Amino acid sequence: GVAPAVHAQEAIRWRLASSFPKALDTIFGAAETFAKKVGEMSGGKFQISVHPGGELMPAIAGMVDNVQKGTIEMVHTAPYYFFGVNDVFALGCAIPFGLNSRQMTAWMYQGNGLKLMREFYSKYNIVNFPMGNTGAQMGGWYRKEIKSVADIKGLKMRVGGFAGKVLTRMGAVPQNIPGGEIYQALEKGTIDAAEWVGPYDDQKLGFNKVAPFYYYPGWWEGGPQLDAFVNKTAYDKLSPENKAILESAAAYAHTDMQAKYDAKNPEALKQLVAAKTKVLPFPKAVMDAAFKESMALYTEMSESNPDWKKIYTDYAAFRKDQNLWFRFTEMRFDQFMQAQKL
């Protein structure tokens, strides 16, 4: 026989490196959901394989570089990990006393957020897509109670990303420890405290067994957004259809990941409390001191980093308006519901 003259279009095959381990079905799962949707919508003609942190490259270090150079087509990560490259990365994820989850999505989708961040990321040959939010995280696990600002001084704490800058100003000693080594460090007392995400993820790592006090809120990440970083050269080669598919698959995963955290956290919190975890709010004085240091830091950054100044100015104005509006009907409704016996 004769081979058909017209060959089926060859499938596009991409690889996605996640910053997270498979065990985090929430956050790693979002990348899997995304890839599945892309495959379904394209009828298998656009396939993306998803790789856990460390499989193809280090989970965090060098990731921006790898996307920029096209070593990999895309990654799924928490942009604030890369504040060492430029502090502006944190604005696309979470900064202390920043936007909450819904507000962050509003800034991205309908404010200037996505436009401004894409303009910034283009310097790194990156096109980004919002792809998940954890919601307001918990403030972490502590071996001793935090009763005042003085208790923060000298505190050796494992904390991810940009927040360490504020904690350092408060006298803490932030520690950079990979997820898999936190438990041991906390058990041995090498560190005094560690934050990770929230009840569902934290429970898996067993922190409650080695640190009894679980504080809230995680004021350094009130609504951290995960992003897909896509190599712009690879992105530009996609057909208009595949570009649109990539965008909507990311939107699906974005919403689905927040939904998963919301659906899974309550049961985990109940189990942690049943296992004698003491869930406590940070003292107001600690929150006030952290807020003050954060605002001072942002002012300093605006003086030294023009990109920060430009994007943070827009972010801060949006945050002000959002908090003005949310204090009315959303807050009153939630407060009333939370006070009821349901």
Next chain:
Amino acid sequence: GVAPAVHAQEAIRWRLASSFPKALDTIFGAAETFAKKVGEMSGGKFQISVHPGGELMPAIAGMVDNVQKGTIEMVHTAPYYFFGVNDVFALGCAIPFGLNSRQMTAWMYQGNGLKLMREFYSKYNIVNFPMGNTGAQMGGWYRKEIKSVADIKGLKMRVGGFAGKVLTRMGAVPQNIPGGEIYQALEKGTIDAAEWVGPYDDQKLGFNKVAPFYYYPGWWEGGPQLDAFVNKTAYDKLSPENKAILESAAAYAHTDMQAKYDAKNPEALKQLVAAKTKVLPFPKAVMDAAFKESMALYTEMSESNPDWKKIYTDYAAFRKDQNLWFRFTEMRFDQFMQAQKL
């Protein structure tokens, strides 16, 4: 020449009827966004024309029937409009003292919500897709202050959907008035009060000029979800690719619509306040009375409607867990932020 043996696949053309007028760029706009994404992802091979309320069929009346029979392939609507068909429709949208926006999405995407509602809607030959949420709505515009539960008695109020059942139990006289006629009725005093959505939509209708008191929260819709209702017969004929495209386009529009409300409402609220609108919370006694009547109503419905009982039982358990969890880190973070000078 000889015509090619293989013809290009013909485009699928669907029509979508919205329940809303074009002027509501938020809620009508969500359907347009959805259709645009479907067109882009399919390379124009799946086209959906979007028609405002009243263009192809009445904006609300008969809509379920029309989808069921396949008179139209799909509609975009607020399911609680159809509580007259079955009260269960309200559970897929909003009930008084129900889930807030994020919780509703969590129930749908990662709880049993979508599964249970699809099972129910299948009786009407409908497959539904979450497609937008307004967030907690405002409690509406009042010609006179509401100081106590007594002020609700005899109140002639325009209110959409299912909420009228609870207001009737409180002594109010709910009025069913189309959006375009509310202003005049309120101006003439034919009605005493009217609720619509929130600052951005309400401002367009000019209610602030004829009713000075703007109450919150809209306790009857803390997070109303809009849905696409798709005729199941038409849906089943779609290719797996187009089914997946429809789902992700709806997810994009779902998230984008909430983002648009969040981004637009603050400025509108500021303008309304500058124009002398008095923004007031409902007295706690009014909220308490409304809550009590709502819970009594749900108990009665569970006794008479097995579908309600089945789905509401799951919904109520989810609501209980959500409010348990949200009162910790989310609430504390939001409260702190809203108390700051930003």
